[in-house]
Amino acid sequence: MTTDIVILAAGQGSRMKSSLPKVLHAVAGKPMVKHVLDQARNIKGASVHVVIGHGAELLQGALSEERVTFTLQEQQLGTGHAVAQALPNVDPEGVTLILYGDVPLTRVDTMQQLVSSAVAGHLGLLTVHLQQPAGYGRIIRNATNDVIAIVEQKDASAAQLLITEVNTGIMAVPTHLLLKWLPLLSANNAQGEYYLTDIIAMAAEQGISIETQHPACEQEVQGVNNRVQLAELERWYQLQQAQLLMLDGATLADPSRVDIRGKVTVAGDVIIDINVVFEGDVVLERGVVIEPNCIIKNSVIGENSRIKANTIIEESTIGACCDVGPFARIRPGTQMASGAKVGNFVETKKAIIGEGSKISHLSYVGDAIIGKNTNIGAGTITCNYDGVNKSLTDIGDNVFIGSNTSLVAPVKVGSGATVGAGSTITKEVADSHLAVARGKQTNLSNWQRPVKKS
Missing domain, CATH: 3.90.550.10 (Spore Coat Polysaccharide Biosynthesis Protein SpsA; Chain A)
Structure with a gap:
């Protein structure tokens, strides 16, 4: 029938x-x-x-x-x-x-x-x-x-x-x-x-x-006729979702301060602190720790990884034993391999970050492939957009990128290479080479410091 x-x-x-x-x-x-x-x-x-x-x-x-x-x-x-x-x-x-x-x-x-x-x-x-x-x-x-x-x-x-x-x-x-x-x-x-x-x-x-x-x-x-009833139903629903997470093996610091706007799948021994918001389909593998005030949307977090406070992760895959944040923004298409680190005030987008590689501070890495055990210095940016097209930055294994470097895509930095701090890289850097691209420093002994006008 x-x-x-x-x-x-x-x-x-x-x-x-x-x-x-x-x-x-x-x-x-x-x-x-x-x-x-x-x-x-x-x-x-x-x-x-x-x-x-x-x-x-x-x-x-x-x-x-x-x-x-x-x-x-x-x-x-x-x-x-x-x-x-x-x-x-x-x-x-x-x-x-x-x-x-x-x-x-x-x-x-x-x-x-x-x-x-x-x-x-x-x-x-x-x-x-x-x-x-x-x-x-x-x-x-x-x-x-x-x-x-x-x-x-x-x-x-x-x-x-x-x-x-x-x-x-x-x-x-x-x-x-x-x-x-x-x-x-x-x-x-x-x-x-x-x-x-x-x-x-x-x-x-x-x-x-x-x-x-x-x-x-x-x-x-329960029907909803006003915003008070809407809020009451929201809190009841969220508490039910929190209880299911706990029964599945998650420890919640405060079940009343976790919001689930989709589906969250957890393995055992997951720890979720306060004011965490999950959206879409999220998977938290065993041993994951989510610190306060994080937003995670349509992403997979690998086992034993730690997502530090005030981090946003969208449509990305975080491997095992990774360290992300605090105050990191992981935008769609990011893939972090095992043991990789993205630190405070770092933004990534369509970035493939190899095993053990680190982007520790104050950087933007977009449309990039980074090999294993590479270090990206503070203030580094991949200049991936020319106003019309997005281009790729390809960085090999065991590379050291000095602080405050601009990598103008499309560009490649070979494995084992070093880029000096403050460089603007526009050409390929061969394997194991040192690249320095910055203005020559000039020191003037008779320079007069400005003074305030009376």
């Missing part, structure tokens, strides 16, 4: 006080609606439909690479009206799972349970028990504990407001029943909207079994 997933993402989200559609606000660096989509993709063979309205063009742009069908809800007339907009595109013989773009952390296992209920001909409804249920629709059960209705907060009686089991809005329904029920919805209520929840009473009246499922925790179904 086919499964259609309808994600409601048309609301304005005025309480966010933002020109950005609410569902595009991020949790862990990813728009909330993308979290929902990524989980929904795990339901085998499902087709995904996104109902858009406010900020429709922004949403379509943000999801342009996703395989989804967009449906426009021109007027926001309630959840029942929103789902109805997507129905022309769904399989009437399948089941429909209804999700929300501002409820980002629902697990795929929970979704699948609901779908299984609908496949069996039931209405699968996700409910949760809350100590403070204010604002949510209450689940109404009869004397035999069967669900017979959902009453929205504004329409509930005093007795109904005491009910702690509430509606999450997430449900799965045989699609042919949706096609029958949605045209029967009425806007005769306090909100003047077509409530999707009214189909629960219709199902009960027609003898359709309503099977309730429950999330593993309330945060799994």
Whole structure:
């Protein structure tokens, strides 16, 4: 049986006080609606439909690479009206799972349970028990504990407001029943909207079994209406990610001060200090130490390497036993071999740094290949850009580059060569040669030092 997933993402989200559609606000660096989509993709063979309205063009742009069908809800007339907009595109013989773009952390296992209920001909409804249920629709059960209705907060009686089991809005329904029920919805209520929840009473009246499922925790179904709730959900999510890292063998100095905006894979005995941010796919091999205030994005850090404080690493590979930072910037395409060192205030880009080589201080090395056991002196730069093209600097093994050297690419420095401090190298330096390229020093004995004018 086919499964259609309808994600409601048309609301304005005025309480966010933002020109950005609410569902595009991020949790862990990813728009909330993308979290929902990524989980929904795990339901085998499902087709995904996104109902858009406010900020429709922004949403379509943000999801342009996703395989989804967009449906426009021109007027926001309630959840029942929103789902109805997507129905022309769904399989009437399948089941429909209804999700929300501002409820980002629902697990795929929970979704699948609901779908299984609908496949069996039931209405699968996700409910949760809350100590403070204010604002949510209450689940109404009869004397035999069967669900017979959902009453929205504004329409509930005093007795109904005491009910702690509430509606999450997430449900799965045989699609042919949706096609029958949605045209029967009425806007005769306090909100003047077509409530999707009214189909629960219709199902009960027609003898359709309503099977309730429950999330593993309330945060799994927590929606976001303002930036305070967004921050609360972010911190909860990050704590879960931190706990997974610790269970995988990482020591975190403070689990509340590590942010994971992607996927981090760790081997044992990894140490992560405070205020570290991981983005994209990051691999930390055994024995890695990450000092405070580092940002690591889409990179691999080899075993027993140390990333010192305030270092940024992007789309790079750091080998085993390397030493990076503090205050280093490792830009995309950098590859450091085992035992290499990049020190404080060094920037690299598309640099291949050989085993045991060192760039210890205050240097820029871009579009370069550096051999083994080479030392790059403080203040050295590779002049890789001529204003139009990028060119390569090729430095061999066991080279010594003196401080404050400019290497004007394309240029090659042979193995065993030495470059004197303060040189500007524009021609190839042969193996084992000494290159000195700087102005001749002149000393004047009768020079008069300037004095301040009165």
